[in-house]
Amino acid sequence: MPVPDYQSIMYPLLELFRDGNEHTLQEAYIYLADYFDLTTEDKEEVLPSGKQLVYHNRIGWARTYLKKAGLIKSVKKATFVITDRGQKLLEDPGATELNQNYLMKYEEFKEFKNKKQNKNNTVLEEYDKSDLTPQEMLDYGYKEIQQQISDELLERVKGCTPEFFEKLVVELLVTMGYGGSIEDAGKAIGKSGDEGIDGIIKEDVLGLDMIYVQAKRWENVIGRPEIQKFAGSLEGQRASKGVFITTSEFTQGAKEYVNLIQKKIILINGNDLAAYMFKYNVGVSKIAEYILKKVDIDYFQE
Structure with a gap:
């Protein structure tokens, strides 16, 4: 069969x-x-x-x-x-x-299914596939695959050792263009002793500005008090900007707080972390690549 x-x-x-x-x-x-x-x-x-x-x-x-x-x-x-x-x-x-x-x-x-929604808040399964163009089906399929891989990435990150988590965060930040080299960022970031890491990295290759990074491999939700503590730490770390990464989530109070202060703090939750890993090819490998093409109308202008 x-x-x-x-x-x-x-x-x-x-x-x-x-x-x-x-x-x-x-x-x-x-x-x-x-x-x-x-x-x-x-x-x-x-x-x-x-x-x-x-x-x-x-x-x-x-x-x-x-x-x-x-x-x-x-x-x-x-x-x-x-x-x-x-x-x-x-x-x-x-x-x-x-x-x-x-x-x-x-x-x-x-x-899990509700995560895979398009901008109109409608999941693929609610469509009659016969109403979709081949390109739409390809786009929806790609989004579903991306979500599945991101979920698996986050699960594996939560299960890794503190040492591997430190290596992962360093590699991701450098791949995104921060921290200088792997060696520089690796020296700047270290274990904090509470299932997390912290340190100061360069925002650019020349180190014209510095970013204080803290990452916690936690299951517990990160609340406003933890972010307030982080914001206070920026003063003593010679940094005006900060990135707080967690494998869990932030409370609404924590998200609102970073919009009220002058310091620039970016919050990256578990889903964001997995999405960045997917986007910057950290922890994933390519198995196929599709290039969509269209007819070049200008080419046929006589």
Whole structure:
């Protein structure tokens, strides 16, 4: 049979984890190829980019959606285990197949889907795909992939060691054009002892202005008192500008406070951090590149 769509893969993929043991993506590839009786030709079909197998790609998306719905969880690289919620779903005789509409019953999945909205606040699934142009479908697909990768990036950042977090922040800031060299920024930024790092980096190569950086790998929301403390620290750090990075979020009070003071402070939450990593190619690698072209009307002017 042809390779099934990713929604058809979700339930049998969840069944693989029924035994409660850890299972890898490689195991899933073998199990589902047998489950759907895929031929060698089916398994060798690749995406138009030629960079990935179709059935690997669809299994990957099925896994992502099960994970976002809290039905499975990651235990280590490319290794997953079923959750209590997932076991409960498998015990429900009325739930024999899964799709996005079913997963919307879970708040975590609903929140994940609501992130992928366009400027008109409408998600792609609400459109009839036949109403979309090929370019619109490509744009929406790219946004969905970007969101999925950003979510995975943030999850991995939260699970990394303090030493790796320090290295990541230094590399990102330098890639964005701050801090001078990796060596300079690495010397300027160090561990603060509270699951965070801080230091002063150059705003430009010449060091004409300095930026005080503080980054906290926290789960707790950062409130106004923490930002007030940070603003006060700028005075003693010879810096008029500051960047506060967190893997969590800032309260509304914290966001309002930075707009009330003269000091220039930029707040970067976990989602922003992952988005910058995606944009500046830190922690990600390129698997395909598409260049859209149009007919050059001027060329044909005689």
